[in-house]
Amino acid sequence: MQSKLMFLHALSPLHAGTGQGVGAIDLPIAREKGTEIPIVPASSLKGVLRDACAALHPDGDTCTHIFGPDTDNAPDHAGAIVLTDLRLVALPVRSLAGVFAWVSSPFLLQRLSRDAQLAGQSNLPVKPSLADEKKAWVSNNSALKLGNTIILEDMKLDAQTQADTWADWLAPQVFPDDATWQVDFKARFCIVHDDVMSYLLQVGTEVTARIRLEDDKKTVAKGALWYEEALPAESILAGLVAAQPNGKAQPADVFQIIGQIAGHPLQVGGNATVGRGLCRLSIA
Template sequence: MCIKIISMFAETAVHAGTGSDIGAVELPHQRERATGIPTIHGSGIKGALRDAARRCLSNSLVVSLFGSAPPQAPGGAQLDPGGLAFSDARLLLFPCRTIGPIFAWVTSPYLLARVQRDALSAGLQCPDVEFFKPSDSEAYVTTTSDFGAQVFIEEFSFTKRADSRVDKWAQFISGHVLPGDGLPSYEFWRNHVVKSLVVVSDSNLRDFVTYGTEVVTRVRLDPRKKTVVEGALWTEEYLPQDTLMYCVVVEALRAGQQVAEAREAEQKPPLGQLSTVIESMPVIQFGGKESIGRGFIRLRFL
């Protein structure tokens, strides 16, 4: 079984919605049930990549990678499974307001432990995470960070703990996860992570991702009166731009036969075909609100 990781860098704010909710936000973003950490469901990732693949691959290849299109009604045509399986998107770095750098990229031991586990499964080497045990009043930063004696994130102040081992994670993310190859326009972000990476406790991270997302109030106007239509006032939650996530892609069990067939036909196996799609269309729209510029994410095959 072959496993690969795709990094997902939000170039614009993202709204992967869950539908209406009875909370303070009518249209919230998708979140993990146990942790409350923002995510994008694997079905949404698969659908967006499938739509992109239609533009550069034949229909037969699209079906072999992603399976048959869903039936229009229950009891429809026989469905063929695809050769690829997609995980939900997993958060790695969350942008927060700060004093010093233009913004701080915040993570936690739990998020780093997840990416370490997934990277090792994919055959990638990454730094160790065992030493990260910040208290709720501490923030680990790199030795070359732009923070002062205290680290200010949102409305909170933390005791600064500069540690060279944080440098290793910053270099790993800069060199292997952020968009980079052949993209001089991303030089700022690759340098910025070295200056602004902050590791806080898991409980603090949960608070930041709960209260640090963008909540936008929107209205619908009467085209003639230019006044708000009665009842057309609602709030939407967005994952902020510059959020860094990733997802895991696995060649499904039936992909073994596809790999063998691809070798016989001198074609790329399923993951190779997906890599071709991402290389030809590195920026893909995920989630809703496409017509107002939301959800554009740059992908990178690790």
């Protein structure tokens, strides 16, 4: 089985939900059970990619060979594509300088590095040895620094210029065809302690109150107030896309189709009609 690393960049708030919530948020986003890291489930992503394939290849056979037949003909053969959940790599967080920071942590980057190794990449940056909750790593040309500190949300952290290796590795993979955004990413990239990241994953998502109006009165319908959670625009997630021969398609066919899809905007998750889920896919 051959695999490649893929990145998803949210151009608008992204709601990949789990249905009804049990807490204050009625419609929460999907998260890993053990880590609470936000994800886009592979099942959701597969549907998005299949629809995009169908738009590019309306003959139908190409999509069937890559993604597998429809439910009625499922026993015929499996699809040639294999997808993992997309996990958060960098969360956009409000910064007093530089507008916002793309914030990651040693644990998030360690898991990304493991995926990159599975995809055949080598010479990867080492896991950041950041042991102090009051410190943050930034790049040499960081736009986030105020003197020797950075301020993220309500937290003041001491800035250390040790994130260049990771920023230099990530930027061309997330923005492979845009040198301007590569520079911006490096200037806003930041690594914080895992405990600080856990806090940001709880308070750094976007929660919106939604209502439904009565058609005739234009007042809020009874019981029609709910809260939705979304990953903020500019969030970056990553996972693996793998391919295996299935008698209908070869790995090269799979990666060719995914490469074609990566050149077009995608709508991922729910609430498309209110602007949620506009994303860009890149293959490393």
